[in-house]
Amino acid sequence: MLTPAGIESYVAANRDRWLEGYKELVRIPSLSADPARDGELRRAAGLLARHCAAIGLANVRQLEEGGKPTVYAEWLGAPGKPTVLVYAHYDVQPEDPVALWHSPPFEPTERNGRIYARGASDDKATLWIALCAIEAWLKVEGGLPCNMKLFLEGEEETGSPSLAAILMRHKDLLGADFILSADGAMMQDGRPDVMVATRGIAKLEVALKTAAKDLHSGGFGGAVANPISVLSRLVASLHDMNGAVAVAGFYDGVREPTAGQEAELAAVPFDEAKFFAAVGARPGAYEQSRSVLERLWLRPTLEVNGIWGGWTGPGNKTVLPAEANMKITTRLVPGQDPDRVVEAIKAHLQAACPAYATLEFKAMGGGSPAYEVPPAHPALKILDRVLGSVYGTPTVRVRLGGTLPLCALMKQHLGIDTVAMSFSTGDEDYHAPNEFFRLSSFDRGLKAWCGVFPAIADAGADAFAGYRP
Numbered sequence: 001m002l003t004p005a006g007i008e009s010y011v012a013a014n015r016d017r018w019l020e021g022y023k024e025l026v027r028i029p030s031l032s033a034d035p036a037r038d039g040e041l042r043r044a045a046g047l048l049a050r051h052c053a054a055i056g057l058a059n060v061r062q063l064e065e066g067g068k069p070t071v072y073a074e075w076l077g078a079p080g081k082p083t084v085l086v087y088a089h090y091d092v093q094p095e096d097p098v099a100l101w102h103s104p105p106f107e108p109t110e111r112n113g114r115i116y117a118r119g120a121s122d123d124k125a126t127l128w129i130a131l132c133a134i135e136a137w138l139k140v141e142g143g144l145p146c147n148m149k150l151f152l153e154g155e156e157e158t159g160s161p162s163l164a165a166i167l168m169r170h171k172d173l174l175g176a177d178f179i180l181s182a183d184g185a186m187m188q189d190g191r192p193d194v195m196v197a198t199r200g201i202a203k204l205e206v207a208l209k210t211a212a213k214d215l216h217s218g219g220f221g222g223a224v225a226n227p228i229s230v231l232s233r234l235v236a237s238l239h240d241m242n243g244a245v246a247v248a249g250f251y252d253g254v255r256e257p258t259a260g261q262e263a264e265l266a267a268v269p270f271d272e273a274k275f276f277a278a279v280g281a282r283p284g285a286y287e288q289s290r291s292v293l294e295r296l297w298l299r300p301t302l303e304v305n306g307i308w309g310g311w312t313g314p315g316n317k318t319v320l321p322a323e324a325n326m327k328i329t330t331r332l333v334p335g336q337d338p339d340r341v342v343e344a345i346k347a348h349l350q351a352a353c354p355a356y357a358t359l360e361f362k363a364m365g366g367g368s369p370a371y372e373v374p375p376a377h378p379a380l381k382i383l384d385r386v387l388g389s390v391y392g393t394p395t396v397r398v399r400l401g402g403t404l405p406l407c408a409l410m411k412q413h414l415g416i417d418t419v420a421m422s423f424s425t426g427d428e429d430y431h432a433p434n435e436f437f438r439l440s441s442f443d444r445g446l447k448a449w450c451g452v453f454p455a456i457a458d459a460g461a462d463a464f465a466g467y468r469p
């Protein structure tokens with residue numbers, strides 16, 4: 001590691017004080033979803049802004065475009081060195097259902113080497129760790145080895161409604177070589193991973209009608225089509241007998257895994273049997289010629305999330321319903337365009353729909369393309385080096401089956417790539433009752449965040465030349 005000894009001793013001397021600061025931040029119920037908590041959210045923003053100034057960061061500001069404030073700060077005293085934009089979010093999910101918590105959600109409580117509280121893991125732990133590491137460098141060395149801009153978002157948990165506006169308004173202020181996110185999660189405790197891609201998402205709602213109004217099944221059944229039956233046939237047509245999506249054009253742009261990606265998949269310790277058993281499910285569905293990890297990470301999906309229509313209340317009602325509905329989402333991989341995928345699904349349903357039924361499509365918005373860090377991006381090598389040294393074991397490359405719109409938005413508006421160095425672990429119940437964070441991760445995180453700045457400086461600004469606008 002490239003961390004000077006003076007910083008290591010500063011970290012050791014200040015660890016307990018930092019833990020108290022972390023708990024103070026976690027005590028603030030900074031919910032972005034609940035307008036009644038807006039004052040608390042802004043109290044957290046204020047605390048962070050004051051803290052940034054106190055540890056010696058410059059140009060501390062709150063950026064706001066009609067939503068929740070982003071706390072911005074910078075240290076730009078390393079001319080000629082790379083500039084990293086550090087991302088984190090200080091808003092948290094609602095604490096409901098409160099009755100299921102074993103200790104009050106906003107009173108950080110230590111049990112078995114873990115701190116339990118809402119936000120303890122997502123994302124206040126790694127946010128705070130990053131600030132502690134920055135403080136250590138500024139106090140001991142008088143500066144960071146590279147340039148650093150800090151972007152602490154206040155509305156991640158509500159889908160970042162004003163993020164794009166903030167990025168557009170402050171494009172120049174936020175310019176950097178890459179984004180290092182303190183948000184995210186390692187798959188397993190004790191094994192370092194580096195996330196290189198996330199799947200995208202596209203959404204569609206469908207209404208199928210066979211009559212102008214609900215009808216008596218005795219008077220009209222056998223003459224007028226049942227929309228639930230018709231819709232069911234359409235649903236069944238979306239996949240073929242091998243479990244692949246049967247929509248023409250759906251796979252346009254999807255590439256087969258490269259040799260490098262196959263090697264990355266093979267390096268991930270993943271037990272398929274355990275994976276299914278953990279959720280009470282059985283294997284056998286979908287493309288059996290491909291591994292489960294490949295299907296989760298490198299293949300797109302088409303999911304019917306809900307289907308409704310007719311009478312579902314108590315007893316029976318001899319109704320011939322006029323309409324049946326469904327909601328569809330798809331998870332996309334690199335090469336697919338969310339709008340084109342939605343159009344392909346519409347065309348498939350339209351072609352399969354008999355003449356005695358009509359389809360209506362409701363655009364859902366909120367689509368996001370998949371995101372992939374370029375395989376040779378210098379930030380990946382930096383993380384391999386830093387995390388490998390902290391954990392004493394090589395990193396593995398992982399992908400996220402879900403979607404992080406942040407990465408695609410940052411790429412679109414700032415033109416730069418995002419990698420994550422979070423010390424949350426996938427099992428820490430964020431977004432659920434009894435969220436926790438491991439104290440062992442606090443210490444690993446401090447080591448890694450202190451070590452990442454010199455590793456960035458060491459990579460040199462030229463390394464990023466092909467990866468910034």
Ligand SMILES: [Zn+2]
Pocket residue numbers: 089122123156183184
């Ligand atoms: Zn988060």
